Amino acid sequence: MLKYSIFGGVLALGLAAGSPAFAHHAVQAQFDVTKNVVIKGRLLKVDWQNPHAWFHFEVTKEDGTVETWSTETVGPNGLRRLGLSDRRLFQIGETYSVDICPDRSGAKLGFTNAFTFPDGKFVRVGFPENPNGEIPGN
Numbered sequence: 001m002l003k004y005s006i007f008g009g010v011l012a013l014g015l016a017a018g019s020p021a022f023a024h025h026a027v028q029a030q031f032d033v034t035k036n037v038v039i040k041g042r043l044l045k046v047d048w049q050n051p052h053a054w055f056h057f058e059v060t061k062e063d064g065t066v067e068t069w070s071t072e073t074v075g076p077n078g079l080r081r082l083g084l085s086d087r088r089l090f091q092i093g094e095t096y097s098v099d100i101c102p103d104r105s106g107a108k109l110g111f112t113n114a115f116t117f118p119d120g121k122f123v124r125v126g127f128p129e130n131p132n133g134e135i136p137g138n
Contacts, residue, residue: 031072031101031111039069039110040097048087050075055090055112057098071100073112073125082125094118101126 027033041057052072059067073079090096095118100110113126 027101027111030103031109032104033101033111035102036099036113037102037110038097038099039071040095041069042095043090043092044068045092046087046090048076050077053079055096055098057096067108069098069108069110071098071110071112079125082123084123084125089117091118 039057039059041059043055044058045056047054047056052075055071055073057069057071059069061067074082079085084090097116098110099113099116101113103109111126114122114124116122
């Protein structure tokens, strides 16, 4: 009986330890960091959570069709270090331009390099940055 208890404990510990590693990913694995796309859209929702915050936008294409894009950023602590400590800075319904590295699969996802706020304020939030400060691919 003790053998089964030890095995169960080790199994539970292994599953618990493996969960965060499975949930987290390398940005370069999911997103093409050699390409940049700028989307402009109305902010629908913000998921202010760890390990990465997510921003969801309604983007109207040139032909009038509407798409929903979701962009991943650094986590809330990283955003705070960049001066974005108050989530009220991101107003639902306002229009933002977002420079992203697109998802490799073609899904309407991206990893955020920078936000341009409705008032014109520009904040670089993401990864990667070239040594000369330019966004890769530009």
